[in-house]
Structure formats: C-alpha cells, structure tokens
C-alpha cells in the first residue's frame with residue numbers, strides 16, 4: 176500500500192520501530208510540561224506514551240519510485256549495529272529487508288540512497304553484516320550525501336569522539352565510501368526527476384531537507400528539522416541531538432513559517448503513521464494535520 180503519491184512519484188514508508196522512545200525532558204532541554212498540560216488535544220500531546228511518559232517516535236525509511244528510479248530516503252537503524260548507548264536498538268534484528276520486499280522493493284532495485292543527515296538512525300541500513308564485514312546493503316545504489324555533512328562526521332570520527340554517530344560513521348558510512356558507492360554533493364544538489372536538496376543546517380552541520388516535485392505536486396522530506404509534533408507548539412525547542420541548537424531553532428522556525436504559508440505536504444522522519452501531513456496554525460503556534 177502506498178503512503179502518498181506526488182504526481183508521478185509513488186511513496187512508501189517502511190518503519191523499523193514505532194513506539195515510545197525517549198523522555199521529553201531529556202530530548203528537549205527546554206521542555207516545559209505545562210505546554211503539554213495546557214494543550215491536551217494537540218497531536219504533540221497525544222504522541223506521548225501514557226504508560227512510560229516517553230515521546231512516541233517512528234524510525235522509518237521512505238521509498239520513492241519515480242518513472243526512472245527507485246530511491247530510498249534515510250536508511251533507518253540497521254541490524255547488528257553496536258549501539259550500546261541506545262539499548263533499544265543495540266544489535267537490532269529487524270525484518271526491514273522483508274518489509275521492503277513487501278512494498279515491492281528488492282535490495283538490488285534501489286538506484287539511490289539519499290541521506291538527510293548522517294546520524295546513526297538515518298544511515299543504519301546503508302550496510303549489512305556479511306561474514307563479519309560491513310558491506311553495502313544496496314549493491315546497485317549510489318549513496319548520495321551532502322559533502323558538508325560527511326566532512327563534519329569524518330572530523331568527529333578522526334577525533335575518536337564517543338558517540339553513536341561516530342560508530343555509525345564507521346559501520347554504515349565509511350564502508351560505502353570504501354566500496355566506491357558514495358557520491359558527495361553540495362547542499363543544493365538536484366537529482367534528475369524533480370528531487371533536490373535544500374540546506375537546513377543546525378540539527379547537524381550539513382543537514383538537508385529533500386524536495387520532491389512531479390507534475391504540479393510537491394512534498395518535502397523534512398528529515399529531523401522537526402522530530403515530534405510538540406515542536407510545532409514550541410518551535411524554539413531544539414533537541415539533545417542537535418549539533419547547534421540555536422541554528423537548529425532558526426532553521427526550524429523558518430521552515431515551519433514557510434511551509435504553513437505554502438500549505439506544503441510534509442514527510443517528517445520520525446512522525447508515526449500516517450506520517451504525511453501539513454502544518455496548520457494553532458493559536459499563536461502551530462499544529463499538524465495528519466492526512
């Protein structure tokens with residue numbers, strides 16, 4: 176079943192995990208519980224798990240089928256990855272490949288893997304473990320990444336920083352570079368077929384959103400510019416995971432304002448099913464209208 180159609184593009188979503196993930200006051204350093212209490216009907220408040228109090232997240236990939244190509248946007252968590260600081264996803268065994276097949280995509284069908292950024296939860300299935308070695312999961316794909324983003328994480332890796340992103344760079348990014356399947360591009364890179372990057376820095380230095388336009392239809396893969404609908408009540412809330420919280424806040428505020436005006440269809444990287452929707456005004460802030 177397709178998630179969305181954008182002109183001639185067919186979009187599917189394959190979720191690797193959907194459920195409670197992290198406490199809001201951990202994830203958002205500026206979190207204020209009163210904002211949730213006073214907006215009980217906002218989708219942000221509803222997407223907090225009542226049992227654990229944690230934010231409900233989805234971790235998913237999007238598959239875009241154009242008349243010419245099969246494109247995977249953000250490759251999720253990955254199996255067998257060492258993520259000791261994320262015990263929920265440490266040495267994961269998920270049926271992701273079978274789930275891709277269920278939407279009609281075999282690993283050899285993927286022509287491009289496009290990463291909004293190189294955090295551990297967006298690059299995991301770039302590679303899989305084969306005889307003790309990380310190999311590209313998609314043997315025929317070009318892996319497209321923003322050069323600015325790659326350079327940043329390369330420096331983090333060379334400094335040996337103790338973060339899951341460094342581990343991900345080593346097990347999920349460097350192997351595709353080693354095997355000659357990576358393509359490093361500018362932040363405004365355009366792939367043919369009406370798919371292009373727009374620079375959206377702050378969450379990470381080379382973070383991008385990905386536009387898709389076909390015929391007169393347009394949608395934006397928002398990556399992690401907005402993680403959770405609560406940030407539409409409080410666009411100023413950057414996250415624990417943002418490299419530059421102030422720049423992240425400015426980028427998020429700018430894009431929210433721009434897309435509420437345009438009524439854009441959005442596909443955020445962590446909004447649970449049905450994921451696709453539009454930002455709408457809600458008092459002096461914003462809400463999300465899921466399709």
Ligand SMILES: [Zn+2]
Nearest residue numbers: 294296399444
């Ligand atoms: Zn993410």
